[in-house]
Every structure is written in structure tokens, then in C-alpha cells.
Amino acid sequence: MKLAVVGGSELVTLAGPARPRTGAELRELAILRDGAMLIRDGRIEKVGPRAEIAIDLDTEIIDAGGRVVMAGFVDAHTHPVFAGNRADEFEKRAEGATYQEIAAAGGGIRSTVRKTRAAGEDALVSAASRYVTWFLRNGTTTIEAKSGYGLSIDDELKLLRAIGRIAPVHAVPTFLGAHEIPDEFRGRREAYVDFVIGEMLPRAAPLAKFCDVFCEPRVFPVAEARRVLQAARERGLGLRMHADQLENGGGALLAAELGAATADHLEHSDSAAIAALARAGVQPVLLPGAVYALGSKRYPEARAMIAAGLAVVVATDFNPGSSPTPSMPMILSLAATQMKMTPAESISASTINAAYSLGLGNEIGSLEAGKRADFVIHDCADHRELAYFFGVEPARACYIDGQLRWSR
Ligand SMILES: [Zn+2]
Numbered sequence: 001m002k003l004a005v006v007g008g009s010e011l012v013t014l015a016g017p018a019r020p021r022t023g024a025e026l027r028e029l030a031i032l033r034d035g036a037m038l039i040r041d042g043r044i045e046k047v048g049p050r051a052e053i054a055i056d057l058d059t060e061i062i063d064a065g066g067r068v069v070m071a072g073f074v075d076a077h078t079h080p081v082f083a084g085n086r087a088d089e090f091e092k093r094a095e096g097a098t099y100q101e102i103a104a105a106g107g108g109i110r111s112t113v114r115k116t117r118a119a120g121e122d123a124l125v126s127a128a129s130r131y132v133t134w135f136l137r138n139g140t141t142t143i144e145a146k147s148g149y150g151l152s153i154d155d156e157l158k159l160l161r162a163i164g165r166i167a168p169v170h171a172v173p174t175f176l177g178a179h180e181i182p183d184e185f186r187g188r189r190e191a192y193v194d195f196v197i198g199e200m201l202p203r204a205a206p207l208a209k210f211c212d213v214f215c216e217p218r219v220f221p222v223a224e225a226r227r228v229l230q231a232a233r234e235r236g237l238g239l240r241m242h243a244d245q246l247e248n249g250g251g252a253l254l255a256a257e258l259g260a261a262t263a264d265h266l267e268h269s270d271s272a273a274i275a276a277l278a279r280a281g282v283q284p285v286l287l288p289g290a291v292y293a294l295g296s297k298r299y300p301e302a303r304a305m306i307a308a309g310l311a312v313v314v315a316t317d318f319n320p321g322s323s324p325t326p327s328m329p330m331i332l333s334l335a336a337t338q339m340k341m342t343p344a345e346s347i348s349a350s351t352i353n354a355a356y357s358l359g360l361g362n363e364i365g366s367l368e369a370g371k372r373a374d375f376v377i378h379d380c381a382d383h384r385e386l387a388y389f390f391g392v393e394p395a396r397a398c399y400i401d402g403q404l405r406w407s408r
Contacts, residue, residue: 001040001041001042001402002038002039002040002056002058002059002060003038003039003040003059003060003061003062003373003402004036004037004038004039004053004055004059004060004061004062005036005037005039005062005064005069005375006036006050006055006061006062006063006064007063007064007065007066008032008035008064008066008067008068008069008377009033009064009066009067009068009381009382010031010032010033010068010069010070010381010382010383011031011032011033011035011036011037011047011069011367012029012030012031012068012069012070012071012347012367012383013029013030013031013032013035013047013071013366013367013368014029014030014070014071014347014348014351014352014365014366014367014368015030015047015366015367015368016028016030016352016366018361018362019356019361020283020311020352020353020356020357020361021311021348021352021353022306022309022310022311023306023307023309025348026306026312026344026345026348026349026353027342027344027345027348028344028348029344029347029348029383030366031383032047032048032049034049034050034051035047035048035049035050035069036048036049036050036053036055037053037069037367037373037375038053038055038059039373039402040402041402042372042373042401042402042403043370043371043372043373043402044367044368044369044370044371044372044373045369046369047367047368047369062377064377066381067377067378067379067380067381067396068377068378068380068381068382068383068385068386069367069375069376069377069378070139070347070351070367070375070376070378070383071351071352071364071365071366071367071374071375071376072139072140072141072142072351072364072374072375072376072398072399072400073138073139073140073141073142073328073350073351073354073376074140074141074142074143074350074351074354074355074358074360074364074365075135075140075142075143075144075315075316075318075326075328075350075354076144076262076285076313076315076354076357076358077144077146077240077262077264077285077287077313077315077316077317078143078144078145078146078315078316078317078318078319078326079145079146079148079149079176079317079318079319079320080128080131080132080135080143080145080163080166080171080318080326081116081124081125081127081128081145081147081149081159081162081163081166082112082115082116082124082127082149082319082320083112083115083116083118083119083123083124083127083149084112084115084116084320085320085324086107086108086111086112086320086321086324089102089107089108089111089321090324092107093294093295099294099321099322100246106183108180108321109148109149109179109180109321110180110182110183112149112320112321113149113150113151113155113180113182113183114183116149116150116155116159117150117152117155121158121161121162124158124159124162125162125165125166128162128163128166129166129167131318131326132166132167132168132169133406134326134327135169135318135326136168136169136395136398136405136406137393137395137406138326138327138328138329138330138393138394138395139328139329139376139378139386139394139395139398140169140326140328141169141170141364141374141375141376141398141399141400141405142169142170142171142172142355142358142360142364142374143166143169143170143171143172143318144171144172144174144210144240144315144358145163145166145171145172145173145174146174146175146176146179146212147159147160147163147173147174147175147176147177147179147204147208148176148177148179148180148212148214149179150177151177151179151180151181151182152182153199153200153203156175156177156200156204157203157204157207160173160175160204160207160208161207163207164207168400168403168405168406169400169405170364170374170400172209172210172358172360173207173208173209173210174208174209174210174211174212174240175200175201175204175205175207175208175210175211175212175232175237176211176212176213176214177196177200177201177204177228178193178196178212178213178214178220178224178225178228179212179214180214180219181219189220189224190224193220193224193227193228196228197227197228197231201228201231201232201235202235205232205235205236205237208237209237209238209358209359210237210238210239210240210261210358211228211229211232211233211237211238211239211240212239212240212241212242212264213225213228213229213241213242214242215241215242215243215249215251215254216242216245216246216247216249216251217247217249218246221249222249222250222251222253222254225241225251225254226254226257226258229241229254229258229260230258233258238260238261238359239255239258239259239260239261239262240260240261240262240263240264240285241254241255241260241262241263241264242264242265243255243263243264243265243266243269244263244265244266244267244268244269244273245265245266245267245268245290246267246268247268248268248269248270248273249268251263251269252266252269252273252274252276252277252282253272253273253276255277255280255282256273256276256277256279256280256282257276257280259280259281259282260282261282261283261357261358261359262282262283262284262285262313262357263277263282263283263284263285264284264285264286264287264315264317265285265286265287265290265300265317266284266286266300266301266305267291267296267298267299267300268298269300269301271304274301274304274305274308274310275308277305277308277310278308278309278310281311282310283310283311283312283313283353283356283357284300284305284310284312284313285313285314285315285354285357286299286300286302286305286312286313286314286315286335286339286349287314287315287316287317287323287331288300288314288331288334288335288338288339289316289317289318289323289325289330289331289334290317290322290323291334291338292323292334292338293322293323293324293325294322299334299338299339300339302335302339302340302341303339303340303341306341306345311353311356311357312341312345312349312353313349313350313353313354313357314328314331314332314335314341314346314349314350314354315328315331315350315354316328316330316331327393328350329386329387329389329390329392329393329394330390330391331346331350332346332347332350332386332387333387333388333389333390335349335387336387336388343383343384343386343387343388344383344384346387347383347386347387351365351366352365352366353365372400372401372402373399373400373401373402374399374400374401375398375399376395376396376397376398376399377395377396377397378394378395378396379394379395379396379408380394395408396408
């Protein structure tokens with residue numbers, strides 16, 4: 001099974017050092033303007049100038065027709081398995097209610113938990129497959145996928161099994177039992193944390209690669225987040241954290257203390273927190289879709305993070321409440337207009353850096369020999385158009401493991 005990709009206006013290879021990109025490296029996309037890529041058995045065999053690539057007669061040729069060919073987006077923060085949606089709360093927020101008011105009245109995450117508990121695994125997989133198509137239409141070929149709408153042993157395991165059935169995009173499973181305190185544990189946060197650590201984690205860990213905690217002073221404060229994450233690490237899981245989204249509660253400092261893979265959100269992190277993340281080598285995952293959809297003006301300090309040498313990631317935070325978008329191009333647009341990241345910086349942040357944040361930097365995130373042939377032909381001639389146009393779905397064809405998995 002041999003493929004050759006030719007005829008792209010830009011072959012955006014993102015080739016470079018075998019580590020996440022920082023500083024000025026974020027702008028180096030290693031673009032070939034008359035490039036070709038050879039693929040054998042789902043892996044990239046060779047990438048280079050067209051004139052240097054010999055194509056055998058038995059190779060199937062894919063002509064990109066003067067369009068951008070790029071590594072598939074890697075969305076390093078999503079919540080794609082849930083039942084129902086929260087269009088009703090969206091309407092209430094448009095009428096002036098805040099996210100916190102809705103949550104205090106039993107809405108928010110807890111309302112999705114009630115619906116998700118009532119749904120069977122097959123129904124959840126079928127709902128998620130609709131969203132997977134949306135990811136593909138926007139050029140995403142790998143997602144990180146969190147549980148966290150079950151919050152009981154059986155329901156969290158049901159979500160992790162559903163995540164395991166996501167296809168054809170690759171899904172990296174994250175256990176998020178400490179997402180919210182479920183109704184039956186209201187007012188008994190410590191007891192719920194004990195339950196997560198003692199009862200859920202031992203059963204969930206074999207189905208997950210990472211553990212995440214919603215670390216906020218009024219949900220899971222630092223001391224409790226630390227306990228959950230330390231227990232997860234002892235069970236072999238990598239660590240990710242929702243940190244400093246609603247207030248500066250020390251979440252980023254905890255991520256640095258624990259040497260987590262990522263600290264996500266960081267809207268309220270200060271310069272001391274950014275410096276701590278830099279010293280610890282924690283990757284920030286910035287989620288401007290959640291800032292936008294909540295109607296906030298407070299975006300994370302992307303420029304300060306890049307200046308501090310952090311290997312920035314951007315992601316959608318796709319979820320039914322605070323960020324109902326699967327569109328990485330929309331995130332690139334917000335990164336440019338609200339966080340002053342250039343299109344090249346946010347493309348690096350949503351491909352190669354995102355791949356490293358998931359421990360997959362040697363497998364995906366760039367078009368280099370030996371990696372999985374996960375690539376997208378976008379319906380544009382210049383990579384900057386991916387961030388510039390908004391409200392469109394630019395992908396024309398998505399290949400995963402060298403196989404055409406979606407096309408317009
Ligand atoms: Zn999230």
C-alpha cells in the first residue's frame with residue numbers, strides 16, 4: 001500500500017527538532033512549496049522537494065490540486081462524550097445569567113451528568129460519532145478525550161469505554177472523575193475525593209492514559225487536586241489539569257510542583273505562575289473558545305507565555321457548556337485576534353506541540369519520515385487562511401494512518 005502526495009501549494013511539514021517548539025521556533029513551519037510525501041503502510045516514508053522524490057509506477061498518487069497539505073490538527077483538550085446539550089442554558093446566559101449562577105442552580109456540568117448517566121454506552125458512542133465528523137470537517141485527526149460526565153464508578157467506566165470506541169479519529173483517553181461534585185456528594189467534597197481516589201481510580205486507570213482535575217477554589221482546591229493527581233501518578237497515569245480558569249487559585253503552581261504534562265486554561269494565571277510553569281517544563285494548553293463562549297474578555301497571556309519560553313498548545317475544549325466548538329480553525333482565529341498569536345504560532349501549537357503534550361510527539365503532529373500518515377488537504381492555498389477566514393470548515397480530505405477517512 002503505497003501513496004504519494006503531490007501538487008500542494010504548501011506542504012506544511014512542521015519538521016524540526018524532536019521536542020516541543022518554543023519562542024521563535026513556533027513560527028517555523030518547514031513549508032515545502034513544491035514538495036512530495038511518500039507513504040507506505042500508513043506511515044510516512046519520505047518527505048522532500050518533488051524533484052528528489054522518486055515515485056514507483058505502482059504507487060497511488062494523490063494530487064492536492066494547488067491546496068495546503070498539512071499534518072492533521074491534534075486537539076489536546078476535549079470533552080466529546082456526553083448526552084444532550086445545553087442550548088437552554090446558552091439562551092439563559094444570553095439573557096444575562098452567569099455560568100456560576102446556572103451551576104449553583106443545578107445546571108452546568110451537573111445537568112449534563114444527569115443526562116449522561118441516563119444514557120447507554122451505545123447512545124453515547126453514537127452522539128460522539130456525530131461530533132467526530134465535525135472534528136474531521138475542521139481538519140482534526142487526533143483528540144484527547146476526557147471522561148467526567150459520569151462521576152460514579154459505573155458511569156465513568158462507561159464514558160472511558162465509549163472514548164475507546166471513538167473512530168476514525170484517534171482518541172487519547174483522560175480520566176476526569178474530579179470534574180465536579182455529583183449531586184449525591186453535595187456538601188461532602190472530602191468524601192467524594194476519597195471516593196475518586198479509593199474507588200474510581202483503581203478501576204479507571206487501566207482505561208486511561210492521563211488523569212485531569214478541575215482545580216478551582218470552589219470546586220477542587222489545590223490540596224484536594226494534589227491528592228487526586230498524586231494517586232493517579234502512582235497508578236501510572238500522566239497528569240493534566242484545569243487550572244486558574246475562573247480565578248487565580250494556585251492551579252498552575254500545583255501543575256508546576258507536580259511536573260504535570262499540561263496546565264490548561266490559565267486565564268487568571270499571573271507572571272509568577274508562568275515562570276513556575278517554565279521552570280518545570282509544563283506545557284500550557286490555552287482554550288480561547290471557552291473564554292469567547294462564556295462572554296469573558298479575559299484571555300490567557302499567550303504572548304507572555306511564549307516570551308517565557310513555554311511550549312504553548314491551543315485546543316478547543318469542545319464540551320456542551322463552556323466551549324461548544326469542535327473547530328480548530330476557529331481557535332486559530334481567536335488565538336490571532338484575542339491573544340495576538342500569529343497563524344504559524346497557533347498552527348505549531350495545535351499540531352506538533354499538542355502531540356508532545358499527549359506523549360505522541362514521535363508519532364504525530366508533523367509530516368516526517370517514520371510518523372503516522374495523518375494529514376489533511378485544506379481548501380486553501382496559504383496556511384494563513386486557516387486562521388484568517390472564520391466560520392468555515394476548511395478541510396477537504398482527511399487521511400488517518402494513510403487512509404482516506406473523510407472527504408467533502
Ligand atoms: Zn475542559
